[in-house]
Amino acid sequence: MHRRPGRRQYLWWPCLLFLFVSSVAVLWHKGDAGGELEGPGRRLLQAASGSKIANATDVNATSTATLEAASSDSGNPLYPPDLFTDEQIRNGAFILYLMGIFYTFFALAIVCDDYFVPALEVIIDTLGLSEDVAGATFMAAGGSAPELFTSFLGEFVAKSNVGFGTIIGSAVFNVMFVIGACAVATLSLYPEGIPLTWWPLFRDSAFYAVDLGLLTYFYSDKNIEWYESLCLLGMYGLYVLFMSRSESIQEYIEGFVNTQGRTKENKKASFASMGIPGELTESLSPKSAPPVIDDQEMQSMLLMDESAELAKTLSVVSTRSSSSEEEDGTWEPKMPEGAWEKVKFITLFPINVLLWLTVPNCAIEEKKRYFVVAFLLSILWIAVYSYFMVWWAEVLGRALEIPIEVMGYTLLAAGTSVPDLITSVLVARLGRGDMAVSSSIGSNIFDITLGLPLPWFLRSITSSGSPVHVESTSLGPSVGMLILMLISVIASIAVFGWRLDKRLGIICFGLYVVFVTLSLLLEYEVITVF
Numbered sequence: 001m002h003r004r005p006g007r008r009q010y011l012w013w014p015c016l017l018f019l020f021v022s023s024v025a026v027l028w029h030k031g032d033a034g035g036e037l038e039g040p041g042r043r044l045l046q047a048a049s050g051s052k053i054a055n056a057t058d059v060n061a062t063s064t065a066t067l068e069a070a071s072s073d074s075g076n077p078l079y080p081p082d083l084f085t086d087e088q089i090r091n092g093a094f095i096l097y098l099m100g101i102f103y104t105f106f107a108l109a110i111v112c113d114d115y116f117v118p119a120l121e122v123i124i125d126t127l128g129l130s131e132d133v134a135g136a137t138f139m140a141a142g143g144s145a146p147e148l149f150t151s152f153l154g155e156f157v158a159k160s161n162v163g164f165g166t167i168i169g170s171a172v173f174n175v176m177f178v179i180g181a182c183a184v185a186t187l188s189l190y191p192e193g194i195p196l197t198w199w200p201l202f203r204d205s206a207f208y209a210v211d212l213g214l215l216t217y218f219y220s221d222k223n224i225e226w227y228e229s230l231c232l233l234g235m236y237g238l239y240v241l242f243m244s245r246s247e248s249i250q251e252y253i254e255g256f257v258n259t260q261g262r263t264k265e266n267k268k269a270s271f272a273s274m275g276i277p278g279e280l281t282e283s284l285s286p287k288s289a290p291p292v293i294d295d296q297e298m299q300s301m302l303l304m305d306e307s308a309e310l311a312k313t314l315s316v317v318s319t320r321s322s323s324s325e326e327e328d329g330t331w332e333p334k335m336p337e338g339a340w341e342k343v344k345f346i347t348l349f350p351i352n353v354l355l356w357l358t359v360p361n362c363a364i365e366e367k368k369r370y371f372v373v374a375f376l377l378s379i380l381w382i383a384v385y386s387y388f389m390v391w392w393a394e395v396l397g398r399a400l401e402i403p404i405e406v407m408g409y410t411l412l413a414a415g416t417s418v419p420d421l422i423t424s425v426l427v428a429r430l431g432r433g434d435m436a437v438s439s440s441i442g443s444n445i446f447d448i449t450l451g452l453p454l455p456w457f458l459r460s461i462t463s464s465g466s467p468v469h470v471e472s473t474s475l476g477p478s479v480g481m482l483i484l485m486l487i488s489v490i491a492s493i494a495v496f497g498w499r500l501d502k503r504l505g506i507i508c509f510g511l512y513v514v515f516v517t518l519s520l521l522l523e524y525e526v527i528t529v530f
């Protein structure tokens with residue numbers, strides 16, 4: 001089975017709680033300021049319609065009245081009518097919408113990790129897929145399902161860029177924030193950092209950089225043609241094909257390097273590229289070891305070390321499995337012990353009981369034969385929860401005059417990525433640095449080459465081949481910044497000796513703050529690129 005480590009709900013409760021409190025503080029300030037001063041945002045510029053405005057107060061009143069009328073008279077017919085007016089939302093009702101959005105974050109995390117992923121694991125085992133292909137296809141779909149459905153809803157229901165913004169924001173969150181969190185969370189266990197190997201990072205980063213380059217080029221005219229979407233989908237197929245041959249290609253490249261008559265310095269560089277510390281390289285020098293160690297012996301040594309590490313990892317996971325059984329997908333309607341556990345049980349009871357009654361849990365041996373039903377019903381629930389998340393985010397952004405793109409690459413991106421954040425941290429704390437870093441980048445490849453182009457392609461072919469128009473002040477530059485930051489992270493890893501340590505964590509956190517800050521400044525037209 002390709003089972004991921006348990007989600008450990010007690011870890012992502014404080015993460016989402018912190019995000020919720022921060023959002024309340026920011027939005028409350030925005031709500032208070034909304035009725036007093038509009039600022040030079042996009043909506044005011046659009047309200048002006050090219051004419052000069054003599055009285056800013058009159059413009060504010062007019063644009064606010066227009067917005068209220070639009071929200072009440074010409075709302076999206078695919079959404080139910082709002083319970084509150086925009087004025088009521090600004091005066092405090094936004095907290096209810098924000099609570100609803102965060103509740104959908106919990107719901108998406110539970111249905112993906114406890115029902116969707118176990119069903120995918122059974123499908124993987126039934127089809128007999130390799131680890132690499134399974135990770136690049138079904139497991140990537142399990143981790144990125146919320147972003148994929150958000151993209152579909154943004155294209156076909158909300159008719160906005162919320163999907164684009166969420167996927168770009170999630171990509172930055174995964175590359176910057178997740179890797180930084182993994183580095184910080186492992187400081188006490190690995191003070192010198194976790195060693196990383198070159199191949200997984202090189203492989204995934206190369207594909208990701210090419211995909212981002214194509215996306216930037218296709219987006220340059222703000223129109224995505226059907227054949228451009230098809231090209232991105234083809235890149236995903238190429239990535240899956242490459243992953244199916246990844247091990248053979250790696251062996252070929254390393255074999256080619258090994259046949260090039262290495263000197264002592266070349267041997268050290270080769271060992272370092274495979275993640276072997278410098279101290280071990282010195283210990284294998286002719287001064288302290290037999291003069292010749294052939295490649296077969298070296299591979300045996302590496303396999304023995306890997307097997308010992310894997311056995312240790314499995315031992316740690318197995319000792320925790322009994323205590324985390326409930327959190328790994330075997331929820332039952334039984335009140336737990338402890339005050340805090342009871343609070344969590346009651347809070348999440350509506351989500352858990354609906355899923356428990358309607359979706360077979362393939363983590364239970366007797367229910368694995370219902371994996372097709374579990375797969376389809378999980379997709380249905382993910383679609384339902386994503387619908388409510390996008391709807392409430394759009395209402396909240398409209399009432400508080402926050403562009404939906406901003407909601408996408410900040411709040412929604414972080415909220416939908418918290419479960420993946422916790423999973424990566426748990427893997428990193430078990431010493432699996434390569435797995436933590438590769439999973440972050442690999443899920444982004446799925447988002448860029450399937451989560452975005454699939455809805456675009458379907459929209460084009462259902463509209464007689466017309467291009468999909470994607471208009472935003474900040475999304476284009478954000479993609480460019482993402483490419484630069486990916487290069488910065490890879491360069492930092494190489495400079496720090498291929499180790500996941502606190503220096504890398506600080507840089508990743510700093511880059512994430514820079515990205516969000518610049519994106520907000522671009523979206524509100526405080527700064528311009530062109």
